[in-house]
Amino acid sequence: MxxxxxxxxxxxxxxxxxxxxxxxxxxxxxxxxxxxxxxxxxxxxxxxFYDLPAEHWIRLRTTNPIESTFATVRHRTKVTKGPGPRAAGPAMAFKLIESAQARWRAVNAPHLVALVRAGARFERAVLIERDEADAA
Incomplete structure (x- = not known):
């Protein structure tokens, strides 16, 4: 299965x-x-995700992006037996994630991110150009 x-x-x-x-x-x-x-x-x-650029598929196919992001925080808080004072928890998590992001893999084809955010249409991973009739 x-x-x-x-x-x-x-x-x-x-x-x-x-x-x-x-x-x-x-x-x-x-x-x-x-x-x-x-x-x-x-x-x-x-x-x-097939309606998005093919260069982004590998990042979209991930099984658990939240778990991957917070794994660093989880490992450190287990070692230190918790975050300490109440205000220290979010601060520690922020600093750990901030330092971990230097090792994260960058997005493939970052120039296409702006197109996706602007609502550009992709079919079979190919950008569909708008007709003049659609633009009006």
Whole structure:
């Protein structure tokens, strides 16, 4: 089952992801009905990152960005047996995350971030140019 889910998640484009969802439903629907329903019911939303630049996919496919960010804080607070005084906790977390961000991997194609934020449309990872009729 894990391999079939990975095929959905690692599909090269939305068409392959949709085919992998169908194959997953056919293979495991009878035995794991509720679990398969969770995947197949939201199949149109699962591969939403395909509508963004391909350079960003690797960052969007991460399984737990929150856990990765706060792992540094968690490891340090366990060693020190807690953050200490109430005001020291947020300050310590901020400084730990600030120092850890120097080791984080940068976003691929940062020039495309501005386009995404501005609402540019991407289909199959390719920027769709607006027509003059759409701009009016």
């Amino acid at each position: 894990e391999k079939a889910l990975a095929e959905i998640w690692n599909a090269e484009d939305q068409t392959h992801a949709e085919a992998a969802v169908e194959a997953f439903g056919a293979a495991y629907g009878a035995k794991y009905g509720k679990a398969v329903a969770k995947v197949t019911d939201d199949a149109d939303e699962l591969p939403a």
